[in-house]
Amino acid sequence: EAGVAQSPRYKIIEKRQSVAFWCNPISGHATLYWYQQILGQGPKLLIQFQNNGVVDDSQLPKDRFSAERLKGVDSTLKIQPAKLEDSAVYLCASSLALAISTDTQYFGPGTRLTVL
Amino acid sequence: DAKTTQPNSMESNEEEPVHLPCNHSTISGTDYIHWYRQLPSQGPEYVIHGLTSNVNNRMASLAIAEDRKSSTLILHRATLRDAAVYYCILRFAGKSTFGDGTTLTVKP
Numbered sequence: 001e002a003g004v005a006q007s008p009r010y011k012i013i014e015k016r017q018s019v020a021f022w023c024n025p026i027s028g029h030a031t032l033y034w035y036q037q038i039l040g041q042g043p044k045l046l047i048q049f050q051n052n053g054v055v056d057d058s059q060l061p062k063d064r065f066s067a068e069r070l071k072g073v074d075s076t077l078k079i080q081p082a083k084l085e086d087s088a089v090y091l092c093a094s095s096l097a098l099a100i101s102t103d104t105q106y107f108g109p110g111t112r113l114t115v116l
Numbered sequence: 117d118a119k120t121t122q123p124n125s126m127e128s129n130e131e132e133p134v135h136l137p138c139n140h141s142t143i144s145g146t147d148y149i150h151w152y153r154q155l156p157s158q159g160p161e162y163v164i165h166g167l168t169s170n171v172n173n174r175m176a177s178l179a180i181a182e183d184r185k186s187s188t189l190i191l192h193r194a195t196l197r198d199a200a201v202y203y204c205i206l207r208f209a210g211k212s213t214f215g216d217g218t219t220l221t222v223k224p
Protein backbone atom coordinates (compact mmCIF):
# COMPACT_ATOMS: atom_id res chain seq x y z
CA GLU A 1 0.00 0.00 0.00
CA ALA A 2 1.45 3.37 -0.99
CA GLY A 3 1.85 5.85 1.82
CA VAL A 4 1.10 9.56 2.00
CA ALA A 5 3.13 11.43 -0.61
CA GLN A 6 4.32 15.00 -0.21
CA SER A 7 6.29 17.35 -2.41
CA PRO A 8 8.59 19.09 -2.44
CA ARG A 9 10.67 17.61 0.39
CA TYR A 10 12.63 20.81 0.90
CA LYS A 11 12.00 24.43 0.02
CA ILE A 12 14.00 27.58 0.68
CA ILE A 13 12.41 30.96 0.01
CA GLU A 14 12.86 34.55 1.05
CA LYS A 15 10.37 36.31 3.29
CA ARG A 16 7.37 37.79 1.54
CA GLN A 17 7.58 35.19 -1.22
CA SER A 18 4.86 32.61 -1.84
CA VAL A 19 5.13 28.85 -1.54
CA ALA A 20 2.86 25.85 -2.09
CA PHE A 21 2.99 22.30 -0.81
CA TRP A 22 1.26 19.28 -2.30
CA CYS A 23 -0.10 16.16 -0.60
CA ASN A 24 -1.50 12.93 -2.01
CA PRO A 25 -3.17 10.88 0.74
CA ILE A 26 -3.57 7.14 0.93
CA SER A 27 -6.18 5.95 -1.55
CA GLY A 28 -9.63 5.79 -0.01
CA HIS A 29 -8.82 7.95 3.00
CA ALA A 30 -11.58 10.48 3.52
CA THR A 31 -9.84 12.65 6.11
CA LEU A 32 -6.77 14.74 5.39
CA TYR A 33 -4.76 16.85 7.85
CA TRP A 34 -2.08 19.50 7.50
CA TYR A 35 0.24 20.03 10.47
CA GLN A 36 3.00 22.53 11.13
CA GLN A 37 5.96 21.29 13.15
CA ILE A 38 8.44 23.85 14.40
CA LEU A 39 11.86 22.49 15.37
CA GLY A 40 11.77 20.90 18.82
CA GLN A 41 7.98 20.96 19.10
CA GLY A 42 5.18 18.53 18.41
CA PRO A 43 3.00 18.83 15.30
CA LYS A 44 0.32 21.51 15.43
CA LEU A 45 -2.87 20.99 13.42
CA LEU A 46 -3.48 23.69 10.82
CA ILE A 47 -6.48 22.33 8.95
CA GLN A 48 -8.53 19.15 8.70
CA PHE A 49 -10.62 18.08 5.68
CA GLN A 50 -13.35 15.49 5.40
CA ASN A 51 -13.48 14.65 1.69
CA ASN A 52 -13.32 18.14 0.16
CA GLY A 53 -14.96 20.01 3.03
CA VAL A 54 -13.15 21.80 5.86
CA VAL A 55 -13.86 20.34 9.30
CA ASP A 56 -11.46 22.36 11.43
CA ASP A 57 -9.29 25.33 10.44
CA SER A 58 -9.32 27.12 13.77
CA GLN A 59 -5.51 27.28 13.99
CA LEU A 60 -4.85 28.23 10.36
CA PRO A 61 -3.49 31.81 10.01
CA LYS A 62 -6.02 32.71 7.37
CA ASP A 63 -4.44 36.04 6.49
CA ARG A 64 -1.53 34.21 4.87
CA PHE A 65 -2.28 30.49 4.76
CA SER A 66 -4.81 28.78 2.51
CA ALA A 67 -5.55 25.17 1.72
CA GLU A 68 -7.81 23.29 -0.61
CA ARG A 69 -8.67 19.72 -1.34
CA LEU A 70 -10.18 19.47 -4.77
CA LYS A 71 -12.25 16.40 -5.59
CA GLY A 72 -11.63 15.08 -2.10
CA VAL A 73 -8.25 13.58 -2.94
CA ASP A 74 -5.05 15.66 -3.33
CA SER A 75 -4.52 18.79 -1.29
CA THR A 76 -2.38 21.90 -1.52
CA LEU A 77 -1.31 24.23 1.27
CA LYS A 78 -0.19 27.72 0.32
CA ILE A 79 1.58 30.46 2.23
CA GLN A 80 1.44 33.99 0.84
CA PRO A 81 3.41 35.98 1.88
CA ALA A 82 5.82 33.91 3.97
CA LYS A 83 7.31 35.17 7.23
CA LEU A 84 10.48 34.07 9.00
CA GLU A 85 8.40 32.32 11.68
CA ASP A 86 6.85 30.05 9.04
CA SER A 87 10.11 28.08 8.90
CA ALA A 88 9.01 24.59 9.89
CA VAL A 89 8.22 21.12 8.61
CA TYR A 90 4.76 20.86 7.08
CA LEU A 91 3.29 17.43 7.55
CA CYS A 92 0.34 15.95 5.72
CA ALA A 93 -1.58 13.03 7.20
CA SER A 94 -4.61 11.04 6.20
CA SER A 95 -7.01 8.67 7.91
CA LEU A 96 -9.80 6.44 6.80
CA ALA A 97 -12.70 8.28 8.37
CA LEU A 98 -13.66 11.24 10.49
CA ALA A 99 -15.17 11.13 13.95
CA ILE A 100 -13.68 7.79 14.77
CA SER A 101 -11.66 7.90 17.98
CA THR A 102 -9.78 4.72 17.09
CA ASP A 103 -8.83 5.95 13.62
CA THR A 104 -5.12 5.89 12.80
CA GLN A 105 -3.41 8.83 11.14
CA TYR A 106 -0.80 8.05 8.49
CA PHE A 107 1.79 10.76 8.00
CA GLY A 108 3.84 11.73 4.99
CA PRO A 109 7.57 12.55 5.23
CA GLY A 110 6.90 16.29 5.39
CA THR A 111 8.18 19.35 3.57
CA ARG A 112 10.93 21.30 5.30
CA LEU A 113 10.45 25.03 4.66
CA THR A 114 13.19 27.54 5.36
CA VAL A 115 12.28 31.22 5.10
CA LEU A 116 15.29 33.56 4.84
CA ASP B 117 -8.89 19.86 24.59
CA ALA B 118 -7.56 17.50 27.22
CA LYS B 119 -3.79 17.72 27.55
CA THR B 120 -1.02 15.23 28.19
CA THR B 121 2.22 15.64 30.11
CA GLN B 122 5.34 13.67 29.28
CA PRO B 123 8.99 13.88 30.40
CA ASN B 124 11.15 15.76 27.92
CA SER B 125 13.69 12.97 27.57
CA MET B 126 14.56 9.46 28.70
CA GLU B 127 17.49 7.12 28.19
CA SER B 128 17.59 3.37 27.87
CA ASN B 129 20.15 0.67 27.22
CA GLU B 130 19.79 -1.52 24.18
CA GLU B 131 17.82 -4.74 24.72
CA GLU B 132 16.37 -3.52 28.01
CA PRO B 133 12.69 -2.67 28.60
CA VAL B 134 11.60 0.97 28.44
CA HIS B 135 8.62 2.47 30.25
CA LEU B 136 7.49 5.80 28.84
CA PRO B 137 4.99 7.58 31.12
CA CYS B 138 2.19 9.96 30.22
CA ASN B 139 -0.12 11.90 32.52
CA HIS B 140 -3.57 12.93 31.32
CA SER B 141 -5.43 13.94 34.46
CA THR B 142 -8.19 15.82 32.56
CA ILE B 143 -9.06 12.90 30.28
CA SER B 144 -12.77 12.44 29.57
CA GLY B 145 -14.58 9.14 29.44
CA THR B 146 -14.70 9.15 25.65
CA ASP B 147 -11.05 10.02 24.95
CA TYR B 148 -8.88 7.28 23.49
CA ILE B 149 -5.18 7.24 24.38
CA HIS B 150 -2.97 7.03 21.30
CA TRP B 151 0.81 6.80 21.04
CA TYR B 152 2.80 7.84 18.01
CA ARG B 153 6.53 8.02 17.49
CA GLN B 154 8.63 10.14 15.18
CA LEU B 155 11.95 8.87 13.93
CA PRO B 156 14.51 11.47 12.82
CA SER B 157 13.56 13.25 9.59
CA GLN B 158 10.30 11.31 9.26
CA GLY B 159 6.64 11.93 9.93
CA PRO B 160 5.06 10.45 13.06
CA GLU B 161 3.96 6.83 12.91
CA TYR B 162 1.23 5.08 14.88
CA VAL B 163 2.33 2.82 17.71
CA ILE B 164 -0.70 1.76 19.74
CA HIS B 165 -3.98 2.98 21.24
CA GLY B 166 -6.40 2.01 24.00
CA LEU B 167 -9.42 3.13 26.00
CA THR B 168 -9.48 1.34 29.36
CA SER B 169 -7.84 -2.05 29.09
CA ASN B 170 -4.16 -2.76 28.59
CA VAL B 171 -3.24 -3.40 24.96
CA ASN B 172 -0.48 -5.31 23.22
CA ASN B 173 0.69 -5.32 19.63
CA ARG B 174 3.85 -6.27 17.79
CA MET B 175 5.48 -2.91 18.50
CA ALA B 176 4.67 -2.25 22.14
CA SER B 177 2.32 -2.61 25.09
CA LEU B 178 0.10 0.07 26.57
CA ALA B 179 -0.70 0.00 30.27
CA ILE B 180 -3.58 2.26 31.33
CA ALA B 181 -4.15 3.20 34.94
CA GLU B 182 -7.46 2.18 36.47
CA ASP B 183 -8.56 5.83 36.84
CA ARG B 184 -7.27 6.51 33.27
CA LYS B 185 -5.37 9.57 34.43
CA SER B 186 -2.07 8.12 33.32
CA SER B 187 -0.69 5.54 30.94
CA THR B 188 2.63 3.92 30.14
CA LEU B 189 4.02 2.81 26.81
CA ILE B 190 6.23 -0.24 27.22
CA LEU B 191 8.89 -1.24 24.73
CA HIS B 192 9.88 -4.73 25.83
CA ARG B 193 13.38 -4.74 24.34
CA ALA B 194 14.66 -1.42 23.12
CA THR B 195 16.75 -1.39 19.97
CA LEU B 196 18.75 1.43 18.44
CA ARG B 197 15.94 1.79 15.87
CA ASP B 198 13.55 2.73 18.70
CA ALA B 199 15.37 6.02 19.28
CA ALA B 200 12.68 8.58 18.49
CA VAL B 201 10.31 11.17 19.93
CA TYR B 202 7.28 9.44 21.46
CA TYR B 203 3.97 11.31 21.60
CA CYS B 204 1.06 10.46 23.86
CA ILE B 205 -2.16 12.05 22.59
CA LEU B 206 -5.84 11.93 23.47
CA ARG B 207 -8.19 11.39 20.56
CA PHE B 208 -11.94 11.81 20.38
CA ALA B 209 -14.14 12.04 17.28
CA GLY B 210 -11.19 12.51 14.99
CA LYS B 211 -9.64 15.34 16.99
CA SER B 212 -6.33 15.12 18.81
CA THR B 213 -3.59 17.44 20.02
CA PHE B 214 0.10 16.59 20.03
CA GLY B 215 2.31 17.78 22.90
CA ASP B 216 6.10 18.01 22.66
CA GLY B 217 6.67 14.31 23.42
CA THR B 218 9.51 12.38 25.05
CA THR B 219 12.82 12.02 23.25
CA LEU B 220 14.06 8.47 23.81
CA THR B 221 17.78 7.83 23.51
CA VAL B 222 18.90 4.20 23.28
CA LYS B 223 22.48 3.49 24.24
CA PRO B 224 24.33 0.48 22.76
